[in-house]
Amino acid sequence: MTAAQRSTADFKRELIGVIPQLRAFARGLCGRSELADDLVQETLLKAWAARDRFEPGTSIRAWTFVILRNVYLSGLRRARFQGDYDEVAAERILSAPAEQEAPLHLADLHRALMTLAPERREALLLIGAGGFSYEEAAAIAGCAVGTIKSRVGRARAQLATMIDNGTVERRSKRDPVANAAIMAELQRATRRR
Amino acid sequence: MHSDPTDRCDAGSAPSAGVEPEPAKAARATAGRRQANAVIAPPAWAKDLRLLFDKVVEEPLPACFIELLSRLDADG
Numbered sequence: 001m002t003a004a005q006r007s008t009a010d011f012k013r014e015l016i017g018v019i020p021q022l023r024a025f026a027r028g029l030c031g032r033s034e035l036a037d038d039l040v041q042e043t044l045l046k047a048w049a050a051r052d053r054f055e056p057g058t059s060i061r062a063w064t065f066v067i068l069r070n071v072y073l074s075g076l077r078r079a080r081f082q083g084d085y086d087e088v089a090a091e092r093i094l095s096a097p098a099e100q101e102a103p104l105h106l107a108d109l110h111r112a113l114m115t116l117a118p119e120r121r122e123a124l125l126l127i128g129a130g131g132f133s134y135e136e137a138a139a140i141a142g143c144a145v146g147t148i149k150s151r152v153g154r155a156r157a158q159l160a161t162m163i164d165n166g167t168v169e170r171r172s173k174r175d176p177v178a179n180a181a182i183m184a185e186l187q188r189a190t191r192r193r
Numbered sequence: 194m195h196s197d198p199t200d201r202c203d204a205g206s207a208p209s210a211g212v213e214p215e216p217a218k219a220a221r222a223t224a225g226r227r228q229a230n231a232v233i234a235p236p237a238w239a240k241d242l243r244l245l246f247d248k249v250v251e252e253p254l255p256a257c258f259i260e261l262l263s264r265l266d267a268d269g
Contacts, residue, residue, distance in 0.1 A: 008266065012262055012266055015262060016254075016258070016259065016262060019254060019258050020249070020250040020251070020252070020254060021250060023249050023250070023252070024246045024247070024249035024250045025246075027249050028245070028246060028249075037255065037257075037258075040258065041257070041258070041261060044258065044261055044262060044265075045261070045265070048262070048265045106241050106244065106245060109238050109241050109242060109245065110245060113242070113245075124242070125242075125246070128239055128242045128243065129242050129243050129245065129246035130246065156236075156239075159238060160236060160238070163238055
């Protein structure tokens with residue numbers, strides 16, 4: 001095996017290892033399992049095409065999350081991957097095994113998460129679920145650390161209010177008001193990129 | 194006998210603990226810490242958020258992803 005072949009094999013192995021995390025991040029961003037897996041497939045295609053630019057020894061997780069995020073934002077602008085609540089996923093959570101803690105609460109949380117603005121949802125997913133540091137999350141989102149902290153804080157406050165008050169609303173792309181708000185937030189977010 | 198009611202401000206200390214130097218101040222500090230902790234302590238849903246994420250991570254990996262990478266690898 002040549003050095004190049006070994007390098008490609010290493011890259012492929014690392015890429016396979018990060019797919020579950022990519023799926024979880026994508027599912028959190030767009031809320032629909034089928035769209036999320038499409039998003040991951042596009043991410044893998046782009047990552048493979050750009051594999052020469054990946055520096056071995058650095059975090060492939062962070063590197064691929066950046067790619068996935070960019071694919072997601074591009075798709076969002078084309079009205080793909082929009083944060084529409086996944087009824088199938090919710091049903092699966094609701095019918096989860098009995099030992100799972102508070103499945104209804106999880107379904108509410110999932111729904112509440114999908115009502116957040118994309119930039120806040122992303123920040124919360126990276127920090128609160130993905131376990132990235134603020135610095136890593138800021139690098140992935142292409143913004144300042146303070147911005148990530150602010151987004152996480154606002155997302156947490158918004159989620160806490162919705163859950164505490166029991167006011168988790170649907171935010172569907174079929175709702176023109178909600179959709180306009182999503183697109184306005186997205187445009188603001190992408191203008192800053 | 195010292196009977197300053199502020200001696201009992203710290204509900205967490207035993208009645209016989211004696212006189213605290215500045216009990217009222219200590220109580221305020223404790224309350225302040227509790228308030229600060231209430232802000233930064235992870236709420237229950239934070240654990241659930243992680244659970245939602247981990248549930249997806251732990252799902253069996255669909256074969257299509259491995260097939261895609263194998264195809265890309267074969268294509269060079």
